[in-house]
Amino acid sequence: MSQTKRFLAVTVAAVTAMGMVGACSKNTNDAKPAADGQVNLVVDTFGDFGYKALVAQYQTDHPNVKVELRSVQKLDDYKPKLTQYLAAGTGAGDVVALEEGILNEFKTQPQNFVNLLDQGAADLQPNFLPWKWDLGRVGADGPLIGLGTDVGGLAVCYRKDLFAKAKLPTDREAVSKLWPTWDEFITTGKKFTAANTGAKGFVDSVTTSFSAMLSQAGDTNFYDRDNKLIADSNPVVRQAWDTSMKMVSEGVSAKIATWSKDWEAGFKNGSFAVTMCPSWMLGIIKTNSGAANAGKWDVAAVPGGGGNWGGSWLAVPTQSKHPKEAYELAKFLTSPDGQVAAFKEAGPLPSSPKALDDPAFLALTNDYFSKAPVGKIFGEGAKSLKPVVLGPKHQAVKERAFEPAMQAVEQGKLTPDKAWQQALKSAVKEAK
Numbered sequence: 486m487s488q489t490k491r492f493l494a495v496t497v498a499a500v501t502a503m504g505m506v507g508a509c510s511k512n513t514n515d516a517k518p519a520a521d522g523q524v525n526l527v528v529d530t531f532g533d534f535g536y537k538a539l540v541a542q543y544q545t546d547h548p549n550v551k552v553e554l555r556s557v558q559k560l561d562d563y564k565p566k567l568t569q570y571l572a573a574g575t576g577a578g579d580v581v582a583l584e585e586g587i588l589n590e591f592k593t594q595p596q597n598f599v600n601l602l603d604q605g606a607a608d609l610q611p612n613f614l615p616w617k618w619d620l621g622r623v624g625a626d627g628p629l630i631g632l633g634t635d636v637g638g639l640a641v642c643y644r645k646d647l648f649a650k651a652k653l654p655t656d657r658e659a660v661s662k663l664w665p666t667w668d669e670f671i672t673t674g675k676k677f678t679a680a681n682t683g684a685k686g687f688v689d690s691v692t693t694s695f696s697a698m699l700s701q702a703g704d705t706n707f708y709d710r711d712n713k714l715i716a717d718s719n720p721v722v723r724q725a726w727d728t729s730m731k732m733v734s735e736g737v738s739a740k741i742a743t744w745s746k747d748w749e750a751g752f753k754n755g756s757f758a759v760t761m762c763p764s765w766m767l768g769i770i771k772t773n774s775g776a777a778n779a780g781k782w783d784v785a786a787v788p789g790g791g792g793n794w795g796g797s798w799l800a801v802p803t804q805s806k807h808p809k810e811a812y813e814l815a816k817f818l819t820s821p822d823g824q825v826a827a828f829k830e831a832g833p834l835p836s837s838p839k840a841l842d843d844p845a846f847l848a849l850t851n852d853y854f855s856k857a858p859v860g861k862i863f864g865e866g867a868k869s870l871k872p873v874v875l876g877p878k879h880q881a882v883k884e885r886a887f888e889p890a891m892q893a894v895e896q897g898k899l900t901p902d903k904a905w906q907q908a909l910k911s912a913v914k915e916a917k
Contacts, residue, residue, distance in 0.1 A: 524810050527553045528818075529578035531563035533768045534634065534797075535831030539823055543814060550810060559744050560584055561884050570802075571597045577802045579811035580818075583631050584797045585620075585872075586880030589712075591800075592623045592630065593877065599801040600628035604812040612821055616872050617836040621798050631798025632819040635765060635833030636870050638863040639697055639787040639794055642762035642770055645855065646781045647755055651680035657857065661786035667698070667728050670788040674737030677758055685756045686739030691729040691895060692888045693743055693761040698725035699883075700763075700873060701792035707883065707912065708876025714916045716882065717909050726887075726908075730901040733894050740895040743888075749773045761787065763794040764863045767832030771853045784857040793870040796836065825849075834863045841867050878916045886911035 528536065533556065540552045555578060557563045564587050570577035571594065583591055591597070601621075606629055610618050617633035619625070641664075645655040653676065654660050664670035674687035688694060699706045702721040709715045716722050732738050739757040741748045751757055752773035760766065762784060770782060799815040801808055817823055824835035825846045832851075835841050841864050849860035876882075890908035893899040899907065 522549050524550045524807050525553070526550060526580065526807060526811055526814055527555055527578035528580045528582075528814070529563075529567065530554070530556045530582040530797075531560045531584065532556060532558065532765070533772065533831045534582065534818075535768065535827030535829070535833055536818060538830055539818055539826050543817055550814070552814065560586070560880065561744075564880065567591075571804075574804050577804055579805040579807055580799050580801060580815050582634070582797045583800050584880070585637075585795065585875055586883065588620065588631070588798060589875060589877045589879070595623045595628050595630055597802055597804075598628075598630040599803055599805070599808045599812065600630070601632065601801065601812060601815075602629045604809065606632065606812070606816070609816065609819075612819070612837050612839065614836050614838060614868065614870075617796070620872060631800045632815050633836040634797045634799060634819055634824070634827070635795070636836045636867060637700065637763040637765065637793050637795030638834045638867050638870060639700065639792045640762045640764070640862055641785045641787050642760055642766065642782055642854070643785060644755060644758045644781055645783050647682050647684055647758040648677075650682040651677045651758070653677060653680075655783070657783050657785045657855075660783070664786075664788040667694075667788045670694075671728075671732055671735050671737055674732070674759075675735055678736055682758070683755065684739065684758055685741065685751070687737040687758055688732065689739050689741050689748060689751060689757040689760045690743050690892070691732045691738050692891050694732060695725050695729045695887070695891060696794055696883070697761040697763075697787060697792060698728060698789065700794035701787075701789050703792075703871050703873060705874045707879055708874060710874055712876045714876065714882070714912060716887075716912045726891075726901075726905060729891060730894060733901075738895055740892075742892050753778060761794075764828070764832045764834035764859070765795055767851065767854065767859065768830070779853045780855055782853065783855040784851075784859060784862055791866055791870070793872060797833075828860075832859070834867055838868060876916070881915040882912045886915050 536554055540554060544550060544552060567581060613633045621631035621633060622629050648655045663673045677687045706719060706721050707716045741751050741756060752770055753775050799819055801811045805811050821837040821839040824837050824840040825843055827833050828835055829849055840846055847860045847864050850856045851859045887908045890904040894901055894904045
């Protein structure tokens with residue numbers, strides 16, 4: 486979930502709990518199996534991966550296994566904790582999620598993860614899109630450290646009630662036709678803003694649009710294929726930046742920092758009408774908006790065409806006391822059936838061709854999002870998605886260099902030109 490991000494049904498208590506675990510010398514999975522053969526496994530994720538029902542099923546089918554789902558809200562909080570656990574040799578879950586934006590950084594330390602090929606994972610290769618399988622390996626012939634979970638097909642999620650107040654179309658097909666391009670998206674945003682609906686802005690923040698545009702470009706953005714930082718020279722990055730700055734200058738942004746408490750509350754309070762919506766965002770929106778807003782949200786096409794924003798892998802740290810059992814759990818969670826179930830629960834788009842072709846998946850609708858045919862919306866074209874080249878510090882460059890600079894422009898603290906220079910300077914620092 487780069488945000489590489491990729492997102493969340495959690496609370497401050499959950500974040501605190503994970504921090505407390507990191508302060509301890511032992512984790513629950515360090516204990517030896519009980520005399521009755523009970524095995525305790527911990528799964529670490531950075532959001533709602535849609536695993537609650539799957540874990541309940543797994544425990545029913547494996548009565549000797551107890552699984553704890555441990556989650557934090559922000560990937561930016563999750564990554565340093567996992568880094569700390571791996572360096573200490575203790576504290577990490579038996580199964581850990583590696584988001585696309587941080588995957589390459591952890592692949593430089595393959596000794597920290599079980600080679601899943603040694604557990605028999607080679608037989609699972611047909612279960613995954615070829616590039617998804619390949620990215621889970623360290624080099625073309627190296628160890629396999631991760632089994633793919635999801636890919637990040639793109640859409641736009643919008644509030645029908647706010648669109649109606651602004652006298653804009655509310656039908657998802659009509660809405661999609663409003664913005665075939667990003668310029669037309671901005672034009673629609675200006676019409677919405679002029680209607681004075683009471684919302685703070687049209688789109689939550691330009692940072693979500695920036696991420697979507699980068700994912701649409703394909704190939705490279707912050708790094709080239711040799712892991713050289715090219716943020717200052719890649720036209721893809723500059724074009725996404727300039728379009729985002731236009732959103733600020735045209736007044737269509739609600740100027741709410743993503744992943745903040747105000748952002749979470751904004752879904753429920755109607756602070757904005759639109760957010761970029763990779764499939765994993767469905768669960769985040771539902772959680773933050775609450776039951777009272779069921780049926781007010783819908784899903785439309787994204788400006789500029791599809792893209793691949795987000796996606797993760799499940800890995801087994803070598804510090805796990807139960808690597809075989811942890812692998813079996815990861816295999817179950819990432820199976821074609823497991824991926825369909827996770828999508829149904831929380832929205833992460835399957836990376837399994839079998840799952841994407843499953844009529845049950847393609848027929849899925851989402852009651853919360855006005856019965857939107859989410860299986861069809863996100864599933865069509867999913868097998869043609871291509872990965873973006875992400876360097877080892879992609880997530881840090883995006884979330885700690887570019888996004889703060891963009892937010893400074895939204896808040897009127899920096900001009901776009903000065904913010905651009907700040908972003909580039911910070912990117913060099915974060916890439917070290």
